[in-house]
Amino acid sequence: MHSAVISGTGLYQPPHTITNAELVTAFNQYADLHNQRFAAEIAAGTHTPMQHSSVEFIEKASGIRQRYVLEKTGVLDPLRMYPRFEERGDEQLSLMAEIAVSAAQQAMQQAGKTGADIDMVLCAASNMQRAYPAMAVEIQQALGAGGYGFDMNVACSSATFALEQAVNAVRCGSARCVLIVNPEITSAHLEWRDRDCHFIFGDVCTAIIVERAETATSADRWEVLGTRLATQFSNNIRNNFGFLNRSEDSDPAARDKTFRQEGRKVFKEVVPIAAEHIATHLQQLAHAPADIRRYWLHQANLSMNQLVLKKLVGEATEDRAPLILDEFANTASAGSIIAFHKHRNDLVPGDLGVICSFGAGYSVGSVVVRKQ
Ligand code: CO8
Numbered sequence: 001m002h003s004a005v006i007s008g009t010g011l012y013q014p015p016h017t018i019t020n021a022e023l024v025t026a027f028n029q030y031a032d033l034h035n036q037r038f039a040a041e042i043a044a045g046t047h048t049p050m051q052h053s054s055v056e057f058i059e060k061a062s063g064i065r066q067r068y069v070l071e072k073t074g075v076l077d078p079l080r081m082y083p084r085f086e087e088r089g090d091e092q093l094s095l096m097a098e099i100a101v102s103a104a105q106q107a108m109q110q111a112g113k114t115g116a117d118i119d120m121v122l123c124a125a126s127n128m129q130r131a132y133p134a135m136a137v138e139i140q141q142a143l144g145a146g147g148y149g150f151d152m153n154v155a156c157s158s159a160t161f162a163l164e165q166a167v168n169a170v171r172c173g174s175a176r177c178v179l180i181v182n183p184e185i186t187s188a189h190l191e192w193r194d195r196d197c198h199f200i201f202g203d204v205c206t207a208i209i210v211e212r213a214e215t216a217t218s219a220d221r222w223e224v225l226g227t228r229l230a231t232q233f234s235n236n237i238r239n240n241f242g243f244l245n246r247s248e249d250s251d252p253a254a255r256d257k258t259f260r261q262e263g264r265k266v267f268k269e270v271v272p273i274a275a276e277h278i279a280t281h282l283q284q285l286a287h288a289p290a291d292i293r294r295y296w297l298h299q300a301n302l303s304m305n306q307l308v309l310k311k312l313v314g315e316a317t318e319d320r321a322p323l324i325l326d327e328f329a330n331t332a333s334a335g336s337i338i339a340f341h342k343h344r345n346d347l348v349p350g351d352l353g354v355i356c357s358f359g360a361g362y363s364v365g366s367v368v369v370r371k372q
Helices: 020-037 039-044 055-062 095-111 135-143 158-172 263-284 302-313 332-342
Strands: 004-012 016-019 066-069 120-124 148-152 177-184 204-212 222-231 294-297 352-359 363-371
Touching (some): 004 095, 095 135, 095 204, 120 158, 135 148, 135 177, 148 158, 158 204, 158 352, 204 332, 263 352, 263 363
Parallel strands (some): 120 148, 294 352
């Protein structure tokens, strides 16, 4: 059995920012246009008018202040409300692969690796831009990597679930050096016309290198002490967009089938599940929650993270569980990895940390690491 370490991470940050004020202005313009269009039905009481969104609500309810997106003009156009991407030919690198390669190159540079060192590529995200060929195989080729690659999706927990696959492959010897990428183009699978969720997500891509401890040369190495995954079915977060849609002949006027949730139920149900999951994992490794120097938690909601932390260690501080969702919003599977990428340099050898995701499924994944 080999010991597995995380030896590099990377972050692709899209070029455009949408502030809450910009988002709310576009949404309210859309709502006004919608209400004008259905004025007769609204007056007759057969159509519910759309209500305005508000910056104050978004910041108070979620802690999100802005988000990065790959394209913003389409999102902010009240006559469109989704991004505008040019279709690429089969001979061109696809958009998801492009942002994945950018994040991967940073992670590989940090770990001191080239494509030739990598023998497994996992593309783990909450949506793939196509069914096949697997994104991971295109990314593998673009980086000149060997071995094999495959895609996996466990929504917000895709990265932590991929970490367990990578760690197990390295430990048992089926791979020597694994690249995980989490390209999250959430802007293209978010219903920007729905007031309940239009503010939640942002685009980003993260990358992680997991390799055998004996091959790691990076000065910044994190021994993986353990991984723990769990799932429990819930209908409270769904994306019903899929290949059966066109055969189902559903109402064309119905709401877009992409992301929707019962946010309040998710909040209440997932906080105890996440806290208990982490506590049990730490107990299995003979550690207490207070032993953990840093928690890099899933980034969906500020209050949610504070509650998880309070349940674990009695108090919530930015130092113990840094927040990145104010700047990035919820980036699905990438959130806890962005936190790990940006907030680990102050830890010293021997310090313990937990990377933890929670989200649709429900799914929870925790990875306990020790700075070498
Ligand atoms: N502006 C003004 N008012 C609003 C707005 C708005 N934008 N939105 C809702 N309101 C109103 C509501 O209508 C409601 O009004 P009323 O009281 O009159 O009914 C009131 O504000 C309160 O609404 P909520 O109860 O919904 O508000 P909450 O305090 O619960 O906050 C949150 C809403 C922020 C969504 C919160 O519930 C939350 O963060 N929950 C946790 C959600 C979570 O963690 N989800 C995980 C989802 S991500 C995931 O798992 C992966 C999915 C894959 C990625 C998909 C990418 C697109």
